Ligand SMILES: NC(=O)c1ccc[n+]([C@@H]2O[C@H](COP(=O)([O-])OP(=O)(O)OC[C@H]3O[C@@H](n4cnc5c(N)ncnc54)[C@H](O)[C@@H]3O)[C@@H](O)[C@H]2O)c1
Ligand SMILES: NC(=O)c1ccc[n+]([C@@H]2O[C@H](COP(=O)([O-])OP(=O)(O)OC[C@H]3O[C@@H](n4cnc5c(N)ncnc54)[C@H](O)[C@@H]3O)[C@@H](O)[C@H]2O)c1
Ligand SMILES: [Zn+2]
């Protein structure tokens with residue numbers, strides 16, 4: 001079993017990474033809980049929720065299943081889950097288990113953060129992408145005006161990553177998760193980046209996948225530990241997310257996966273880095289890799305105004321300046337404040353140049 | 359200007375208590391904020407919001423007014439305030455000011471705790487009761503199934519208590535606030551309790567009031583500092599709140615003020631303490647004082663089942679046992695787990711004996 005520790009001022013916690021570990025959660029918990037609520041989505045429930053319920057000896061274990069998909073990270077589902085928690089008699093000594101991808105992690109984590117002013121919860125990521133979302137304590141739901149606008153910093157007591165569950169992941173979700181690993185590599189590990197560019201997603205072994213995830217986790221942990229509350233370098237993890245988040249909001253959640261949107265955002269980030277900083281980056285390699293592995297790009301010129309509008313209301317905007325993460329070189333990120341006007345013209349250029357379509 | 363400091367592991371902050379201090383907030387802030395959102399209610403807005411807006415030199419100061427009353431501590435208002443914050447372009451460097459009683463403090467504080475994962479906020483209590491609610495970092499909204507069930511621990515950066523604003527407080531709200539000071543006295547300061555029992559609320563000078571509030575604050579701070587996350591003795595502050603909260607929920611918010619409900623809860627707590635612990639308490643004195651000062655009590659026998667049901671879903675219930683705060687003697691609180699059945703029979707006895715009606 002791989003073990004990583006995340007040191008947090010709020011609470012330190014361990015990430016256990018092991019195949020089939022979903023069958024042995026009770027052993028990893030450090031105390032008895034009065035009751036346990038497993039929050040999961042329709043797809044994951046069918047596959048894995050029984051494994052977890054039956055791993056607990058006692059009977060106060062409840063499961064609530066919500067719709068799969070980004071739309072579920074909403075105020076309504078948030079309130080619904082609180083209602084369920086109350087109805088099942090959860091109290092301050094209860095535990096929530098977030099079983100699923102980043103949507104469930106963010107949502108169930110925010111419920112745990114706010115139920116009776118905060119109870120313990122476990123992250124059980126079941127997507128590749130969720131290696132990123134389950135670590136670092138960021139939990140949130142979406143506001144209709146923007147992603148993750150309502151949330152808090154609230155670390156889990158434990159992250160349990162049973163990578164065996166990744167075998168059932170649809171190809172699109174594999175693609176989505178890899179975009180975040182590529183992001184991490186571009187931020188901090190050019191060697192990892194090269195290794196990523198040398199594989200193809202189809203036919204990847206679970207062993208290789210485990211290694212990529214492990215490398216990604218290490219990068220994420222380092223940034224999070226150094227800056228828990230994202231006042232400084234943790235912001236780097238938003239690489240590619242300025243446009244990524246806006247695209248998701250603009251197209252309506254579910255049209256692109258989070259990672260597909262981030263992939264386009266990464267290409268845009270490169271476009272701006274080259275022009276703003278004269279950076280020289282492995283642009284062609286990345287474009288080719290995305291193409292070969294089936295990433296899509298629905299960007300069109302008529303979206304520009306609305307995208308810029310959304311970006312201006314994003315968490316990453318301060319004093320009306322967009323704080324965009326750029327790369328001076330591979331593994332050399334910086335935060336660059338950009339005027340909305342400038343961003344807009346870059347975005348137009350990016351679409352017209354067709355760099356993203358090559 | 360009176361100054362008290364609250365030491366918190368999350369963030370320490372100062373309470374400034376001074377008449378007319380509402381005109382000098384900018385001086386007390388330690389940094390420049392990109393914009394400021396004042397959240398207040400209809401009653402308070404009319405009286406004081408202009409004073410605060412005009413105390414700021416720059417123009418990015420916005421006011422959002424919500425309905426007065428407990429009903430406003432709802433999911434809907436919470437979301438509405440997030441929408442307003444986004445529309446006004448608040449970002450992570452913005453400040454929220456909670457200007458009002460405990461309802462506004464709890465609500466605006468929870469918005470601050472969750473807007474873009476948490477921004478700074480100032481508590482500006484304008485009720486007597488809010489001396490209690492503005493200190494200690496508990497923020498929350500109500501769930502239809504119970505009070506304060508959705509919330510977090512999120513301390514303000516500053517509490518600014520302009521007691522001059524208390525002059526406009528209706529008699530009922532004075533009564534409400536005094537119930538919490540009496541609670542604090544019963545918990546920790548029998549001398550303060552005697553002084554309280556020796557005055558009558560009508561015709562109380564602002565000077566005397568200031569002293570009572572100051573004493574109450576000291577007790578609250580001590581308990582909060584020793585146990586920020588309410589895993590131990592901070593729970594004592596819930597004295598009288600087991601029945602108090604349930605009564606508010608049962609009758610519908612607004613029928614009783616929070617303090618009126620707590621007053622009844624205190625009498626019930628005494629009733630149980632006498633029977634459960636053989637405690638000897640100044641019961642008659644307190645009953646007389648409440649009567650003289652116009653406290654009301656709408657408790658009837660047919661409410662018992664529903665009240666017990668509500669109490670069982672309360673934050674104060676663990677493993678189906680109600681954790682009730684009792685007094686062995688004045689200033690001698692303990693936490694006593696009670697079965698629902700026992701609580702129910704005490705509640706029936708309390709109503710039938712008419713102790714609360716004498
Ligand atoms: N908190 C953070 O730090 C952070 C970081 C990155 C992303 N996120 C958030 O994560 C979310 C995206 O997460 P995601 O991509 O995991 O999305 P997701 O949770 O919606 O999962 C994607 C899809 O895969 C299905 N699925 C999950 N596990 C499966 C499995 N083992 N087998 C088969 N199907 C499975 C889900 O039902 C869903 O349909 C976004 O909301 C994003 O904002 C948060
Ligand atoms: N967070 C905590 O630790 C804590 C502690 C105790 C109570 N509370 C919460 O506090 C709330 C009750 O607070 P409250 O009693 O202050 O209620 P409130 O905020 O509703 O204020 C009572 C009434 O007085 C009006 N008002 C306020 N200031 C005024 C002024 N200066 N002049 C004239 N009118 C004024 C308000 O508009 C309202 O109608 C409850 O929701 C309770 O749960 C929280
Ligand atoms: Zn992401």
Ligand SMILES: [Zn+2]
Nearest residue numbers: 538599616620
């Ligand atoms: Zn109270």
